[in-house]
Amino acid sequence: MEIVLVGLNHRTAPVEVRERVSFTVEQARRAAEELRSKGILEETLVLSTCNRSEVYGVPPEASRECAPGLSTFLSEFHSVRMDDLNGSLYHHYDRDAVRHLFRVAAGLDSMMLGEAEILGQVREAYRVAHEQGATGPVLNRLFQGALEVGKRVRSETELGTRPMSVASAGVKLAERIFGKLDERSALVLGAGTISEQVIAQLRDRGIRHLYVMNRSKDRADGLVKQYGGEVLAWGDWERALPVPDIIVSSMAAEEAIVRREIVEQAMQQRSNRALFFMDLGLPRNIDAAVEKLYNVYVYNMDDLTEIVAQNRHARENEIPKADGIVEEHVGKFLSWQASVELVGLVNELRTKMREERAQFIHARVESIKHLTEADRAYVEKMMDELLEGLLLEPAERLRGEKDLRRKIHNVEALRDLFLSNREKP
Amino acid sequence: MHFTLFISTAVAYALSFALYLVFLNTGKALTGRLGTVLLAAGLITHYFALLERSRGLHTVPYHDLYGSMSLFGWLLALTYLGLELYHRQRSVGALVLPFVLVFFVAAHLAPADKLSPPEAHGPSFALHVTLSILAYSAFALSFVLSLVFLGEERLLRHHKLGNVVWRLPPLELLERMSRSSVLVGLISITIGTALGFLWVDRLSNKYSFYDPKYAITLLVLLLYAVYFWLARTTAWRGARASKLCVFNFLIVFLSFTVVNFYLSHSHRYF
Numbered sequence: 001m002e003i004v005l006v007g008l009n010h011r012t013a014p015v016e017v018r019e020r021v022s023f024t025v026e027q028a029r030r031a032a033e034e035l036r037s038k039g040i041l042e043e044t045l046v047l048s049t050c051n052r053s054e055v056y057g058v059p060p061e062a063s064r065e066c067a068p069g070l071s072t073f074l075s076e077f078h079s080v081r082m083d084d085l086n087g088s089l090y091h092h093y094d095r096d097a098v099r100h101l102f103r104v105a106a107g108l109d110s111m112m113l114g115e116a117e118i119l120g121q122v123r124e125a126y127r128v129a130h131e132q133g134a135t136g137p138v139l140n141r142l143f144q145g146a147l148e149v150g151k152r153v154r155s156e157t158e159l160g161t162r163p164m165s166v167a168s169a170g171v172k173l174a175e176r177i178f179g180k181l182d183e184r185s186a187l188v189l190g191a192g193t194i195s196e197q198v199i200a201q202l203r204d205r206g207i208r209h210l211y212v213m214n215r216s217k218d219r220a221d222g223l224v225k226q227y228g229g230e231v232l233a234w235g236d237w238e239r240a241l242p243v244p245d246i247i248v249s250s251m252a253a254e255e256a257i258v259r260r261e262i263v264e265q266a267m268q269q270r271s272n273r274a275l276f277f278m279d280l281g282l283p284r285n286i287d288a289a290v291e292k293l294y295n296v297y298v299y300n301m302d303d304l305t306e307i308v309a310q311n312r313h314a315r316e317n318e319i320p321k322a323d324g325i326v327e328e329h330v331g332k333f334l335s336w337q338a339s340v341e342l343v344g345l346v347n348e349l350r351t352k353m354r355e356e357r358a359q360f361i362h363a364r365v366e367s368i369k370h371l372t373e374a375d376r377a378y379v380e381k382m383m384d385e386l387l388e389g390l391l392l393e394p395a396e397r398l399r400g401e402k403d404l405r406r407k408i409h410n411v412e413a414l415r416d417l418f419l420s421n422r423e424k425p
Numbered sequence: 426m427h428f429t430l431f432i433s434t435a436v437a438y439a440l441s442f443a444l445y446l447v448f449l450n451t452g453k454a455l456t457g458r459l460g461t462v463l464l465a466a467g468l469i470t471h472y473f474a475l476l477e478r479s480r481g482l483h484t485v486p487y488h489d490l491y492g493s494m495s496l497f498g499w500l501l502a503l504t505y506l507g508l509e510l511y512h513r514q515r516s517v518g519a520l521v522l523p524f525v526l527v528f529f530v531a532a533h534l535a536p537a538d539k540l541s542p543p544e545a546h547g548p549s550f551a552l553h554v555t556l557s558i559l560a561y562s563a564f565a566l567s568f569v570l571s572l573v574f575l576g577e578e579r580l581l582r583h584h585k586l587g588n589v590v591w592r593l594p595p596l597e598l599l600e601r602m603s604r605s606s607v608l609v610g611l612i613s614i615t616i617g618t619a620l621g622f623l624w625v626d627r628l629s630n631k632y633s634f635y636d637p638k639y640a641i642t643l644l645v646l647l648l649y650a651v652y653f654w655l656a657r658t659t660a661w662r663g664a665r666a667s668k669l670c671v672f673n674f675l676i677v678f679l680s681f682t683v684v685n686f687y688l689s690h691s692h693r694y695f
Contacts, residue, residue: 155453162591172591176581179595272660274596295663303584314588 003138005097006070006089007047007054010111013088020080023048025128031055031077032134040069043136045129045143047104049121051111056101058138067091098142098333102326105150107159113315114159114322119150141336149329156325157318162311166304167197169311170278171205173299174246177276185209187232187244189258190251191219194280198248199227213240215251241266248278249285256287263290278304339399341411346395348419353387430474431533437467438502438526445518449592457515464506464518471499471529491532493558498528500555501562504609508566512602514594520569549620556617557642561681563610564649568674570603571667578664600663603670604656611649618642641680648673 008021023031028046035041041057048054055074059066071089075082092100100109105122107114126143129135135143154160163169171181178184186207188195191214202210210229213236214220220231232240241247241262251257258277267275272295279286279300291298299307357380365371365379398410444460447453475495502525509515577593580586594602622639652673656666 156451158452161452173581175595176577176590176593177596179598268660271658272662274663294660294665297581299584306584307586310586 002059003056003094003097003142004041004059004066004070005054005056005092005100006067006074007052008085008088008090009052009054009109012090017080017084017088018051018053021053021074021078021085022050023053027077028125028128029132029134031073032129032132034077035070035073036134038073040066040073043139044134045125045139047122047125049118052104052109054104056097056139056142058136067093094337095330095334098145099326099330101142101146102149102329103323105146106153106322106326107150108153108319108322108326112164113312114164114318116154116160119147119154122146122150138337142333145329145333149326152325152329153322157321159315159318159322162314164308164311164315165197166280166301166308167194167201169304169307170198170248170280170299171201173297173304173307174276174278175205177274177297178245180206181208181246182206183208184245185211185243186246186248187211187213187240188223189213189247189249189285190281191216191223192250194250195248196223196227198250198278198280199223199229202246203227207246209244211240211244237262237266242269245274246276246278248280250280251285253281253285254283256283257281257285258290259287260289260293263287263293263296267293267296280304338411342395342398345411345415345419346391349391349414350388352418353391354384357383357387427474427477430470430477434467434470434474435526435530435533437463437470438522438529441467442519442522442526445515445522449516449519449589452592457518460518461506461509461515464502464522467525468499468502468506471495471502475499494528494532496555496558497562497565498525498532500559501525501528501565504559504563504566504606507609508602508605511605512598514598514602516592516594517570517573517599517602520573521566524565524569550624553617553620553624556613556620560610560614560617561677563606563613564645564674564677567603567606567610567670568677570599570606571670571674574599574603574667575664575671578667596663600656600666603667604653607649607653607656607670611646611653614642614646614649618646638680638684641676641684645673645677645680648676 008018010018013021023046028048031046032044035044035055035057039060041055042060043058045056046054047056053074055070057066057070071085071091072082074080074089075085101122103109105119107116107118110118122143126135126147130140163172174184175181181202182205184207186202186209188199188211191212195212199210199212210224210227211232212220212223212229213232213234214223215234217231217234223229224231237258241258247258249258263275274295274297277286277290277296277298279298282301284300286298286300290296361376361380361383365376371379394414398414401410441460441463444456444463448457448460478492478495501521505518505521505525509518573593574596577590577599578596580590581596593599621642648669652666652669655661655669661669
């Protein structure tokens with residue numbers, strides 16, 4: 001039994017190559033079907049995200065030679081020249097392939113360390129392949145293990161808990177003040193890309209009311225059309241400021257747009273209910289003196305960038321813990337794999353010994369003429385018992401071996417010593 | 426108190442504290458739930474410890490330091506558990522449980538039964554004592570919540586988030602929890618004080634109406650009522666209200682200690 005993986009990701013291939021080798025769901029199904037029908041793989045699963053395209057499989061024969069075949073298949077399937085893929089593709093086998101998948105599911109191999117989406121993508125890829133019947137006992141076990149690793153890493157480490165973008169850090173901070181945002185309102189000043197990112201985050205968090213104010217009304221209308229909400233007339237501060245709990249500003253302006261006096265007035269109107277500013281403009285859009293007002297919280301771009309950097313550092317500190325979980329599950333999988341192989345090996349050894357015994361009896365015992373049929377049967381029975389005894393003891397010792405590496409080595413050694421002319425199961 | 430009950434309660438509270446602490450650090454939901462379960466277990470064994478303690482008295486144990494402190498610890502834990510379940514927030518558990526544990530253990534170590542019980546007795550008097558101590562424990566809880574609020578608010582304002590801020594409850598939730606706790610305290614102290622004055626009326630030939638305890642209790646009631654109003658409706662919401670809550674508890678502390686020990690004629694049961 002051997003697991004093979006061929007693929008490329010954001011570390012090995014630029015986006016121009018990645019986008020040419022990516023799979024839609026339909027393409028993934030078709031590729032899996034072709035790989036099996038052409039006899040390249042017995043079990044197969046295609047995992048394709050914006051940052052990676054990987055084919056996992058179990059070849060019909062224990063041969064590492066299938067990796068080049070898989071590379072060629074990828075090249076032909078996507079009509080990409082092999083020269084363009086050379087240097088981008090990686091090949092992993094068995095332990096390395098298992099470890100790679102588990103790290104992927106844990107978010108350890110993602111562009112944004114600890115991202116949550118990848119686990120859903122692994123789950124979806126497995127669902128598609130499983131429904132298609134492209135997976136078998138090995139890949140089923142492997143991907144169920146990967147999903148378990150992903151869940152454990154997310155629940156037992158802080159790898160995915162801290163926000164990693166300025167927009168998400170700002171929204172998470174707002175939640176530190178207000179709790180759930182589904183009863184809150186936000187005002188977004190500006191309608192650029194970063195405003196859109198924050199709006200998307202706010203909508204994800206269920207913000208109740210959204211107001212957009214921009215010098216160019218068309219752009220604000222576009223955002224409101226996409227995300228919902230209401231466009232306010234530019235400069236109508238008296239109407240705009242008292243209502244929202246969160247104010248996001250990312251305007252291009254030479255001086256502060258929101259001055260202390262108007263915030264002070266707004267705070268009086270809102271009975272000092274807390275107000276949170278995300279100032280993402282450069283130069284700053286919010287007057288520095290606003291921060292001194294009671295119950296007003298102001299975070300500018302530098303503050304949020306600093307938080308993201310701290311969070312990245314905190315996430316990186318969690319890598320050893322996450323790797324520990326990955327290694328634990330790699331060990332479990334290999335142990336299962338070794339147990340399965342051991343059962344197959346013992347059966348093969350038993351078959352071989354019986355064949356040897358039959359040949360031996362045929363050559364030696366048949367020539368002893370005075371033995372009756374009953375005597376011969378008795379001799380055969382004794383020899384069977386002897387051989388079974390010889391086989392049983394090492395098999396039991398192997399089964400009870402605690403050291404996984406030793407167990408795997410011993411299984412391999414037994415196979416090499418006694419079944420060298422046979423194929424692996 | 427039966428030694429087994431003491432050990433079971435102390436262990437349950439200590440484990441609950443440890444689990445709440447782990448929950449605060451790691452955010453693991455299962456750990457938090459186990460913390461709650463152990464707190465509930467501690468409350469049950471603590472209840473039986475109180476029951477055993479008060480068996481001879483046929484009422485709540487109030488006439489010695491042990492009784493008051495143990496009852497205070499139990500009611501503090503009970504109020505916290507109620508708030509935790511109501512607001513679905515466990516992050517404060519790690520900050521409340523040490524108080525519960527200290528009161529419980531200190532109560533056990535304190536000398537008991539050294540003083541004769543007061544002349545007042547009966548269910549209404551027991552209710553007066555229980556409700557008053559419940560009010561004190563609710564105010565203590567709001568004190569802890571306000572301290573957490575002030576700490577977290579300071580960190581947020583100064584942009585020093587560290588690891589803890591992401592684990593603490595949102596500021597607004599802390600405020601709501603504190604207000605809920607004060608509301609419990611206000612209702613309890615109002616009814617408890619009214620029942621107390623009934624007893625003063627009955628025993629007026631012995632107790633003075635001008636006991637400082639009465640004045641300070643009315644002051645506490647007034648201060649918390651002011652806090653409750655300010656924290657909900659006016660410009661004081663936020664850190665100012667929390668500071669007032671902390672100040673109020675200092676008065677409660679004075680009432681429970683200095684006034685009871687040295688100034689009161691009718692509450693010197695310690």
